[in-house]
Amino acid sequence: HHPLAKKGVFDFPFLFAKCPRCPSVIVGDFETFHAEFRSFSMLFLRSSITGVGTTYTKVNFSMSIYIDSIFESRDTFLNPNDELVLIDLDINGIPELFIGSVGRLTSPINVAITVRGGKIVHLKHKGAGISGAPSESKTRFHIGMWAFSVQDSNIALYRGNGHYIFIGEDGTSGLDSWSSGLFEIKLEGDTIYTNQISYASGPNPFNVCDGCEAEPEKYKLGTQSVSRTEYEKGLKRYFSRLEAVDSGAVSIDVWKVYDFDKGKVNRQKIEEFVRSYGR
Numbered sequence: 001h002h003p004l005a006k007k008g009v010f011d012f013p014f015l016f017a018k019c020p021r022c023p024s025v026i027v028g029d030f031e032t033f034h035a036e037f038r039s040f041s042m043l044f045l046r047s048s049i050t051g052v053g054t055t056y057t058k059v060n061f062s063m064s065i066y067i068d069s070i071f072e073s074r075d076t077f078l079n080p081n082d083e084l085v086l087i088d089l090d091i092n093g094i095p096e097l098f099i100g101s102v103g104r105l106t107s108p109i110n111v112a113i114t115v116r117g118g119k120i121v122h123l124k125h126k127g128a129g130i131s132g133a134p135s136e137s138k139t140r141f142h143i144g145m146w147a148f149s150v151q152d153s154n155i156a157l158y159r160g161n162g163h164y165i166f167i168g169e170d171g172t173s174g175l176d177s178w179s180s181g182l183f184e185i186k187l188e189g190d191t192i193y194t195n196q197i198s199y200a201s202g203p204n205p206f207n208v209c210d211g212c213e214a215e216p217e218k219y220k221l222g223t224q225s226v227s228r229t230e231y232e233k234g235l236k237r238y239f240s241r242l243e244a245v246d247s248g249a250v251s252i253d254v255w256k257v258y259d260f261d262k263g264k265v266n267r268q269k270i271e272e273f274v275r276s277y278g279r
Contacts, residue, residue, distance in 0.1 A: 062115050063097060064267075064274045070099070070111060071258045071265045078110065080255035085150050086277045087249035089187035091164055095277050096123065096187065099254070100137070100145030102152060104173045107144030108137030112192070123187070127194035130170040130181050143194050144170045147183060150251035155185070157247035158239075166247070167197065177203050177215045182235075196222060198235055250276050 067084070079101060086095040099111035109132065112123040123139070125132075131144030147168030148155055155168040171180035179201035183194045202217035219231035226234065250273065257269045 060274050064271050066120050067270050068265055078254050080260055082254040083151055083251050085148050085251045098148045102146050102149050106133035107131040107146040108133045109141045109145045110138040112139045121190050124191045126191055128196040130179055131172050146170050150249045157245050158242040159245050160242040248278055
C-alpha cells in the first residue's frame with residue numbers, strides 16, 4: 001500500500017495543493033484521491049534493486065564535467081529556482097540527469113541526458129504530458145519538469161508483478177483552473193516514453209474571475225472520459241497491485257551550484273551532488 005494510505009485522506013472533504021515553489025497559488029478542490037497516491041519523498045536506492053557502486057563511480061566524472069559545462073557555456077537558459085535531478089529511469093545503475101523549472105503553467109525541461117560508454121547521450125521524449133511546453137524548452141519534451149521533481153515529491157518508483165515502474169505527476173496550477181495527470185515513465189535506449197494513467201482538471205473556486213464561467217471538472221482514465229467516482233475507483237484498482245519502493249533519486253537547486261551574481265560555478269557542490277546519488 002502507498003505510505004499515505006494510512007493517513008485516511010479519503011475522509012477529507014477537500015485537499016488543497018500549493019503550486020511547487022509558487023507563492024500564494026492555491027489549487028482548489030484538488031481531488032482527495034491524488035493526495036492518496038501522490039509520490040512520496042525519495043530515499044536512497046537499495047542494492048536489492050540495482051548495483052550502483054562501481055558502475056556509477058565510472059560516470060561521476062563525466063556527469064560532473066557536463067553539469068559544469070552547462071553553466072560555463074550559458075547555452076541553456078537556467079534560473080536560480082531550477083532543479084537538478086539524478087534518477088535512474090531504466091534501473092541500470094547509471095542515473096539520468098534532468099534540469100528544468102517547476103512553474104504554474106509551464107515546466108520546461110532544458111536538460112535530459114545520461115551517460116553511455118563514457119559519453120553524454122541526449123534523451124528524447126515520446127508520449128503524453130501536460131506542462132512540458134516544447135516550444136519553450138531545449139529538449140522539446142511534452143512532459144514537464146513537474147513530473148520529475150524530487151523536491152516536490154512528484155515522481156516515485158513502484159514494484160508490481162516482479163517489474164519496476166516510475167510514475168510521475170505532471171500538471172498546471174493557474175489562477176482560475178488546475179490540471180493534474182499521472183504518467184507511467186520508462187526509458188528505452190535514448191527515448192523516454194510516457195503513458196497517461198489518468199487526468200483530472202477543474203476550476204479553482206478561490207480565484208474564478210467575476211463574470212467568468214467556471215471550467216467544469218473533467219476526469220479521465222487513460223484517454224477515456226469518466227465520472228469522478230469511476231476515476232477514483234479506477235486509480236485505486238491500478239495502485240492496488242503496486243508497492244512503493246525507494247528510487248534513490250536526489251536533487252538540488254541551481255542556485256546552490258551556480259552563483260548568478262558572480263557568474264561562478266561551485267564545482268565542489270556539483271561534485272558533492274553527483275556523488276550523493278546512490279549513497
